[in-house]
Amino acid sequence: MKKALCIIFAVLLASSAVFAAGCANQGGAGVNTQTEQATAAEETTEPEVTEILPDLPDVRYDGKVFRVILPDGMQATDVFTEDHETSDPLHDAVFKRNNIIMDRYGITFDVSTDDYAAINSKISNSVKAGSDEYDLCYVQMVFGSALAQSNAVLPFEKLPYVDLSKPWWDKAIGNGFSIRNNLMMVNGDLSPTSFSITSCMYFNKTMFDKLDLEYPYQLVKDGKWTLDKLFEYTKDITADVDGDGKITPDSKEDIYGLSSWYLDVPYSFYYAAGGMLVSKDQDDVPFYNPQLERDTAIYGKIYDVIVTNNAYYETNVSDFPNVAKLFADGRAMFLDAKLHTAEELREMDNEFGIIPVPKLDESQNDYKSFVNGAASMICVPATVKESDREYVSIIIEAMASEAYKTVTPVLYETYLKRKMTRDAESAEMIDYIVRNRVFDMAYVNMHDGVGSYVRDLLQNKSTDIASSLKKYAKTAKKRIENVVKAFDKSLNS
Numbered sequence: 001m002k003k004a005l006c007i008i009f010a011v012l013l014a015s016s017a018v019f020a021a022g023c024a025n026q027g028g029a030g031v032n033t034q035t036e037q038a039t040a041a042e043e044t045t046e047p048e049v050t051e052i053l054p055d056l057p058d059v060r061y062d063g064k065v066f067r068v069i070l071p072d073g074m075q076a077t078d079v080f081t082e083d084h085e086t087s088d089p090l091h092d093a094v095f096k097r098n099n100i101i102m103d104r105y106g107i108t109f110d111v112s113t114d115d116y117a118a119i120n121s122k123i124s125n126s127v128k129a130g131s132d133e134y135d136l137c138y139v140q141m142v143f144g145s146a147l148a149q150s151n152a153v154l155p156f157e158k159l160p161y162v163d164l165s166k167p168w169w170d171k172a173i174g175n176g177f178s179i180r181n182n183l184m185m186v187n188g189d190l191s192p193t194s195f196s197i198t199s200c201m202y203f204n205k206t207m208f209d210k211l212d213l214e215y216p217y218q219l220v221k222d223g224k225w226t227l228d229k230l231f232e233y234t235k236d237i238t239a240d241v242d243g244d245g246k247i248t249p250d251s252k253e254d255i256y257g258l259s260s261w262y263l264d265v266p267y268s269f270y271y272a273a274g275g276m277l278v279s280k281d282q283d284d285v286p287f288y289n290p291q292l293e294r295d296t297a298i299y300g301k302i303y304d305v306i307v308t309n310n311a312y313y314e315t316n317v318s319d320f321p322n323v324a325k326l327f328a329d330g331r332a333m334f335l336d337a338k339l340h341t342a343e344e345l346r347e348m349d350n351e352f353g354i355i356p357v358p359k360l361d362e363s364q365n366d367y368k369s370f371v372n373g374a375a376s377m378i379c380v381p382a383t384v385k386e387s388d389r390e391y392v393s394i395i396i397e398a399m400a401s402e403a404y405k406t407v408t409p410v411l412y413e414t415y416l417k418r419k420m421t422r423d424a425e426s427a428e429m430i431d432y433i434v435r436n437r438v439f440d441m442a443y444v445n446m447h448d449g450v451g452s453y454v455r456d457l458l459q460n461k462s463t464d465i466a467s468s469l470k471k472y473a474k475t476a477k478k479r480i481e482n483v484v485k486a487f488d489k490s491l492n493s
Contacts, residue, residue, distance in 0.1 A: 054401040056161055056394055060106040066395050068109060069123070070138035070376065071116035078138060078191045078376060079111050089419075090192065093410040097402045105395065116140045116374075120147060123381055127152045132383045135392045138191065142373035142447045148177070148184030149445075149486035153379040155182040159393035162186075166397075168404035170194075174284075175276075176439025177377075179487040181284045185377035189403040190396070192411045196340035199268035199357055199370040200433045206350035207255075207333050216355055217425045220367070220432060225358045227273060227301035230334070231309060234258050237333050238310040249312055249322050252329075258311035259332035261323045264372065265306065265313070266455035267443065268336055271370040272357035273298040277442035277450060278480065285484060286441050288450070288476040290469045298360055299454060299465050307461050315459060327352075338372055339433065342420035354426040356433045366436045373447060442476070445483050450476040 068079050077090065085092045098109060114122060120143050126133045139147060147153050156162050163169075169188040177185050187194050208215055213233070219225040234257025240246060241253040248254060275298050279289035306313050312332065314323050327335035330350040335341070336357070345352060356367040384392050412434075417427040443451040450472035457468060 052167060052401075052404075054161075054166065054397050055163060056397060056401075059394065061391065062106050064107050064391070065110045066107050066136070066392075067134050068111045068136045068138070069119060069134050070111070070113055071119055071140060072113045073116070077193055079109070089410050089414045090407070093407040094192070094403075097399065097406045100402055100406065101395065101398050105398065107395065117143065120144065123147060123379075124150065124152050127381055127383050130383060132385065134381050135384060135388075136396060137379050137381060138376040139185070139379060140373065141185075141371070141375050141377050142444060144185055144377050144379065145177075145444045147379060149483055151486070151489055152382055153184050154382055154384060154389075155184055155491055156186055156380070157182050159380060159389055159396065161390065161393035161397045163397060166401065166404075168400040168408075170437070172437050172439055173377075175280070176441050176444045178284055179286060179484055180491065182487065182491055184487070185379045187375070187377050188400055189408045190378055190400040191376045192403065192407050193340075194371065194375045195411060195416060195434055197338050197372045197375040198434055198437055199264065199272070199372065200337065200339050200429075201355050201357055202327060202335040202337060202341070202345065202352050203355065204327065204330060204333050204350050205353055206330060215353060215425070217353070217429065220355050220429060223359075224362055225355065225367070226361050227269070227305060227358050228361070230258075230358050231301065231305050234305060234309045234311065234333060238312075247310065249314070249319075249326050249331075254331065256312040256326065256332045257309050258305065258334045258336065259323050259326045260306065260311055260313050260336040261320060262313060262315040262455055262459065264338070265336040266302070266452070266458055267372075268357045268370040269302045269305070270298060270454045271438045271440065271443075272368045273301070273360035274364055274368065275454075276438075276440055277476075278440060286480050288442070288473065288480050290473075292466060292469060295469070296465050299457065299463070301360065302454065303458070303463060306458055313458065339416060339420065339430070351422060353423065353429075354421055354433070355429050367432045369433050369435075369437045371437050371439060373443070441480070441483070446476060446479055449479070 070079060077094070080091055080094045080098070085095055102108060117140075119137065119139050123134065123137055123139070124147065137153075156164060164183065164186065168190070169186055173183065173185075173187050177183050203216065205215065216225055216229070216233075219229060237255065237257035238247060239255055241255055242251050244251070247256075249256075249259075275295060277288065277290055278286045280286050305311060312323070312326060314320065324335065324337060324341055324344045326332050328345050328348045330348070339354075342354065356369060359367055378396075380392060380396070412430075416430050416434075421427045421430070440451065445451070450469075453465075453468045453472060457463070457465065462468075
């Protein structure tokens with residue numbers, strides 16, 4: 001993706017330079033000046049654009065139907081079904097991609113949706129019945145992982161034309177989903193909404209201005225945006241402004257240093273700080289591998305930001321909307337959320353900025369972004385016949401590669417950078433946010449257990465990390481072993 005964007009930027013910069021030169025000479029331009037400009041234009045060498053193409057055969061399928069099922073809601077934007085363009089750039093880009101694929105291969109799309117919690121059952125029931133109902137399935141990340149362990153989906157290595165080395169497939173997926181170098185679920189440009197479910201942080205510029213604080217953009221650029229810096233910013237901010245003797249989110253005046261949700265912030269902070277609970281051996285077989293010293297350091301800083309600094313840490317599902325609302329009302333300095341949360345902040349009176357989640361310390365090389373479990377993954381049902389795998393893999397690869405060329409630039413530049421941000425600095429920050437997304441097999445496969453140990457500790461305001469990890473050790477090891485056995489069964493079927 002980055003390579004394609006660099007090419008686009010290069011072309012735009014070259015065009016801008018020519019345009020600027022023309023404007024600069026407009027006032028006194030004579031015949032000689034115009035001739036010089038024309039000569040210069042002729043001599044200008046256009047930047048060489050190397051288009052990355054899929055390795056696909058030139059085939060047509062004479063009206064064959066390609067059947068897709070995906071969750072309702074935001075994920076449904078990954079494959080629109082409307083037969084017309086709209087005013088939304090992302091929708092129209094996906095619409096264009098679909099039409100290109102249909103025209104190129106002579107196919108039609110049959111797209112159905114259902115509640116994200118029901119998709120698994122539909123796929124499982126279809127596979128158990130031996131019926132051939134779907135060619136491509138979008139599934140919720142955490143729920144969908146069960147399909148890979150029940151022999152319900154095909155390894156992508158059995159789909160001959162899906163080339164996972166191509167840039168339109170997310171390379172970081174392997175850490176969370178690959179076993180013995182096989183993937184049952186993948187992600188990438190085929191799912192444009194996956195970018196918008198990446199973790200990030202928002203900060204209230206108005207509050208920063210009142211406190212005469214410099215915006216943290218430069219800290220990010222200098223590699224100095226850390227949990228310690230967040231702790232410093234939010235220290236002594238949470239306050240009982242209305243004077244009723246308590247600090248509550250229901251108050252119209254009380255303020256917080258940070259507004260956060262218990263199903264987001266424990267994970268976004270932990271993974272951004274370099275935490276990981278599962279490692280891989282030389283054969284790409286996962287094993288439970290907590291690192292007590294590292295995790296103690298990470299959790300200690302998270303604890304200080306959330307508990308010591310008295311952040312708003314909402315744990316009641318019915319009160320989830322209050323997390324973003326508190327920030328939107330101008331009563332929180334920071335908000336931990338996802339990129340798409342910016343949609344909820346459009347009417348916010350105070351100005352806000354977007355930055356990545358902070359690192360553990362300055363020695364950490366990159367900012368890392370957690371991908372929420374609500375993100376879609378794609379998979380192919382095991383009922384796809386061997387004789388149809390060539391067809392299915394060609395269409396999937398074509399959709400992904402065309403999305404890379406047609407959809408992602410629109411998503412990245414127009415939707416994420418311009419539609420969701422209010423300033424150039426925040427738009428630049430999105431590069432940091434989406435550059436290094438992380439996936440952990442413990443989170444994906446043991447969400448209610450070891451994968452949520454930071455969340456559980458925070459809820460209890462506990463600091464006993466050693467006991468928590470020790471408690472999970474036996475069950476976690478067994479769980480990972482079972483996941484591997486289930487994968488092996490699928491690979492050998």
